[in-house]
Amino acid sequence: MHTLEQLRAGALAGIVRLELSCGLTEFPNEIFTLADTLEILDLSNNALSSLPDDLSRLRKLRLIFCSANRFTTLPSVLGECPALTxxxxxxxxxxxxxxAALPPQLRWLILTDNRVEALPAAIGRCGQLQKLMLAGNRLSALPQELAACTRLELLRIAANRLTELPAWLLDMPRLSWLAFAGNPFCAADEQAASDAAGIAGIGWDQLQLQQKLGEGASGVIHQAVLRQAGGEQAVAVKMFKGAVTSDGLPRSEMTACVSSGRHPNLIPVLGEVLDHPDGASGCVMPLIDPGFGNLAGPPSLDSCTRDIYQEGKRFSPAELFGIAGGVASAARHLHERGIMHGDLYGHNILHCGQGRSLLGDFGAASLFAPDAPHAAGLQRLEVRAFGLLLDELMERCELPAARQAALAALRTACVSEEPTARPSLANVERCIVSLQA
Known part of the structure; x- marks a missing residue:
């Protein structure tokens, strides 16, 4: 984090990234002295409500963050910044x-947790758009013009006021990660799932939190001790960050978790945290063997929608087929129960280095009726996400020529830009099992 004093003293000359969080109520004009180099500007956690009309003087500006400020309108001047993505x-x-606020080269737009009631039709002109984050707003419809954004891969529309899921959305050629829970059109499915599943309550006073194990978009996970009548048990506790996350509502995540049932490649839920002193929500899960670790890191600002793998990361054929087969089986199991994971990514998969994998983090999960008209389209969308994961595994594995060719054909089918041409996850799983044998 930088300071206003450093900026005014000229100590930040030549920097590429500037972060200021110091109660700003106005945009500091001294930022323009960085115009020759500044590419990333982070003014989050201030009290700003406007940006200067000549912001485009920052001609190299690629990324701007103004989260947790006081804007009521997305500034139109953003659309005049030629390099802004x-x-x-x-x-x-x-x-x-x-x-006018939509930059011509826009790849990633985050408007999570605002009060947006409508998007302009002009969003259809954002031909480079890959990631659109709109959870926690007041949208009652999506503009049909969004269908023209054929590069769109990730869409978050959970916790809005949508009365239907647009049919054209499932025809988008590259859409792979979708979250829509917490909207009126799926409220009945969520209520039915919640009523059917049931979940044990675990009092906050029964838990003793220990070290932090990890953190995702929706919450923070700690190791903990659960005290019960039968003794103590080591567990993991996920505490949700707030009323709305970047993916949706904690309650929707909880419902998806408890509705997922038992599967060897899923992490079960033991209960829901009750009586937290601050009213926070959370869930309790078994503690995973420390030999498991994340398959990959989340996408970077530059990679946008693709995960980041450790430099030099390689998989043996046995590991590849173990991970791919396990994830395909888990996702197929979820689909049969009317659950779309919504975030089928390497960074949400734990593996132990011997091929066993666990699919976790249901923050973007959505429920649907398996016999609904859009059910098949939702499942094909997630097949593309699996195909991209398979592609990442194959890039880091040497296979015999025949198996390489067969797996490459499967990957190509999964990522087809014609959604109806993609195989079902059941067929994907069968193919992987046959190649593994």
Whole structure:
């Protein structure tokens, strides 16, 4: 984090990334002295409500973050910044998104946790758009023009006021990660799942939190001790970060978790945290063997939608087939229960280095009726996400020529830009098992 004093003293000359969080109520004009080099500007956690009309003087600016400020309108001046590809205005009070505010090279737009009621039709002109984060707003519909954004891969529309899931959405050629829970059109499915599943309550006073194990978009996970009548048990506790996360609502995640049932490649839920002193929500899970670790890291600002793997990471054929087969089986199991994971990514998969894998983090999960008209389309969408995961595994594994060719054909079918041409996850699983033998 930088300081205003450093900026004014000229101590930050030549930097590429500037982060200021110091109660700003106005945009510091001294930022323009960095115009020759500044590419990333982070003004989150201030009290700003506007940006200067000449922001485009920052001609190299690629990414801007203004989360947790006081904007009520997405500034139109953003659309005049020629190099701007990522715009993040999470947790403001934004109601209006002017067409002029959309930069021509936009790849990633974050408007999570605002008050947006409609998107402009002009969003259809954002031909480079790959990632669109809109959870926790007041949208009652999506503009049909969004269908023209054929590069769109990740869409978060959970916790809005949508009365239907647009049919054209499932025809988008590259859409792979979708979260829509917490909308009126799926409320009945969520309520039915919640009523059917049931979940044990675990009092906060029964838990003793220990070290932090990890953190995701929706919450923080700690190791803990669960005290019960039968003794003590080592567990993991996930505490949700707030009322709305980047993926949706904690309650929707909880419902998906407890509805997922038992599967060897899923992490079960033991119970829901009750009576937290601050009213926070959380869930309790078995503690996973420390020999398991994340398959990959989440996407970077530059990779946008693709995970980051450790430099030099390699998989043996046995590991590849173990991970791919386990994840395909888990995802197929979820689909049969009317659950779309919504975030089928390497960074949400734990593996032990011997091929066993566990699919976790249901923050983006959504429920659907398996016999609903859009059910097949939802499942094909997630097949593409699996195909991208398979591609990442194959890039890091040497296979015999025949198996390489067969697996490459499967990957190509999974990522087809014609959704109806993709195989079902049941067929994907069968193919992987046959190649593994």
């Amino acid at each position: 990522m715009v993040g205005f999470k947790s403001n009070q934004i109601r209006e998104v002017p067409a």
